Structure formats: C-alpha cells, structure tokens
Amino acid sequence: QSVLVQTPSASGTPGQSVNISCSGSSANIGSQTVNWYQQVPGMAPKLLIFGDDHRPSGVPDRFSGSKSGTSASLAISGLRSDDEAEYYCAVWDDSLNGPLFGGGTKVTVL
Amino acid sequence: QVRLVESGGGVVQTGSSLRLSCDASGLMFNAYAMHWVRRPPGKGLQWVAVIWYDGSHQYYADSVKGRFTISRDNSNSVLYLDMNTLRPEDTAVYFCARDRGNSHYFDHWGRGTLVTVAS
Numbered sequence: 001q002s003v004l005v006q007t008p009s010a011s012g013t014p015g016q017s018v019n020i021s022c023s024g025s026s027a028n029i030g031s032q033t034v035n036w037y038q039q040v041p042g043m044a045p046k047l048l049i050f051g052d053d054h055r056p057s058g059v060p061d062r063f064s065g066s067k068s069g070t071s072a073s074l075a076i077s078g079l080r081s082d083d084e085a086e087y088y089c090a091v092w093d094d095s096l097n098g099p100l101f102g103g104g105t106k107v108t109v110l
Numbered sequence: 111q112v113r114l115v116e117s118g119g120g121v122v123q124t125g126s127s128l129r130l131s132c133d134a135s136g137l138m139f140n141a142y143a144m145h146w147v148r149r150p151p152g153k154g155l156q157w158v159a160v161i162w163y164d165g166s167h168q169y170y171a172d173s174v175k176g177r178f179t180i181s182r183d184n185s186n187s188v189l190y191l192d193m194n195t196l197r198p199e200d201t202a203v204y205f206c207a208r209d210r211g212n213s214h215y216f217d218h219w220g221r222g223t224l225v226t227v228a229s
Contacts, residue, residue, distance in 0.1 A: 002154065035215040037155070043221060044114075045147075045155070045205060050215040088155050092214040097160060097169035098145070099214065104154035 003028060004089055004102035011108040012079045020074040020105045022089030028100055032091040034072040035099075036065055040085045048087075049074060076107070084109045112136040112218045114206050119223030126196050126227070132189035132206030132220055140164070140184035143209040145216065146191045148202035148225075156202070159191065160209065174200075196227045 005023040012018045022034065036049040047056050049065035052072065064075045076083055089102040118130040132144070146158040159170045159180040168180050179192040189206050203224050207216035 033213055035213075037216070039149070039155070044219040045207070045216075046219070047215060047217050050210070050217075051213050056217060086154070090155075090215075096157070096171075097167075098157040098171065099216075101147075101155040101157065 002103040003100050004091065006087075006089060006102040006105045008103070009106045009108065011110055013110045014079055014081065016079050017075060017077045018079055018083075018107060020076075020087050020089075020107070022072045022074075022102050024070050024072075024091065026070055028070075028091045028093065029067065029072055030070040032093075034065065034067055035090045036063075036072075036074045037088045037090065038085045039088065039104075045088075079109055081109050083107060112208075114208070114218055114220035116204060116206055116220045116223040119204065119225045121226040121228060122196055124197060124227055124229050127192070127194045128196060128225060130191040130193065130204055130223060130225070132191075134187040134189065134206075134208075137208060137218060139182075139187040142211065144180075144182060144189045145207045145209055146180060146189075146204055147207055147216075147219075148200075148204045149222070150199070150202040153202075158204070161189070193225070196225075198227050198229045201225060201227050 033051045037045045039045040052067040053065045086104045090099045145160045161180045181190045203222040205222045208218040210217045
C-alpha cells in the first residue's frame, strides 16, 4: 500500500470529465509539490503536471492539476480514447532522496 | 529531440546479475540527475535509484539497497544499473528518467526494458 493513496480506477465516456484524487499527509503532499504522470503500457511514462498545477509544453489544457492541504487532484476534461492509461501522482521525499509514487489510477474510456 | 533508450533486460535466474543501460541523446546529460524507476507486473511505479549529475551521490530504495548500483558515464551519455542477487520480486519493466532539477519532476523517460527473474 502506497503512502500516497489513489482510487484504483475511474471511467467515463468520450467527452466527459474525470477526476483522479491523490491523498497523502502533511509529511508529503502537505509540504511538497505534486507531479502527475501518464503511463500507457508499452510506452514511456509521460509528465502531465508538475509543481501541483503546471503543464509542460505540449500537454493539452484538458489536463489540469490542483492541490488543497494534503490532497491533490488531476482533472481530465473532454475525455478521449487515447486518455486510457494509468495515472500516477508523485511527490519528492527528502529523506529518501527519491519520489514517492501513488498506487496509480487506471482510467478507462467506455 | 530527447531520447532515452534502455537496454540489457532479459530472463535470468534468482541470484543472478544483470546490467541495464540507458543511452541518452538530445539532452544535457551531464547537467541533470538521473533515476531508475520500475513497474512490476500488475503493480504501480516504484522508484529504484538516483545518481547526481556528476555522479557524486547515489541513493537507493530500501528494497534494492546493497544489491543494485547506479552509475553513469557522462562522456558517453550513458546511465547504468548493475543489479546483483536478483530476486523474483525484482521482475519489472525498468525505466530511466531525467530529473528536471529543483522541483524533482521527471520530464523525460525511456520506454523501458523488461527484467524477468525466474525462481
């Protein structure tokens, strides 16, 4: 069980919106910025959101990130079939000198 | 164009050793810390190890400490992961990733190489 808790699955039909949550504590999300990654099996993971709510260039504005207290969220609007993937939240752990990953949320486009 | 290409994966027996490589191009390899991250079958992403941009520091997940060694060759832009005393639970796709810096997010990843440890 990961320290960062994500709901295992989420789904929606094309065009709908999906929200993915990532719950932590004051020791992680409450004190570090949150990053989000998308991983399609067989492909390289992709950075979607960094610093809680910043999108790298090339990531559509259909993807947005937010954080409040010890929880963070990734919202996907205008769901598309190619959004079907596993999504992970992550925060840096200074004691580990590495990231903590959430358990992942599998998004299915119905 | 940034490219990270992992290689060296395969099927090995428990207790064996393996060396993974990550060839980097199109990025200032010697300016950034680099990580190995793995994804076991049916599980989520797991951080494995990090090496500072100049190779001066390395840190490991507890699950691999003492068995895995991360290193880099900045003159040839290659990242390595030497894995010893492999266990079935090390079975995973192994990815290399570039650490963007102060905020420690990974902005470039490879497609991974599969390591299978047979019991």
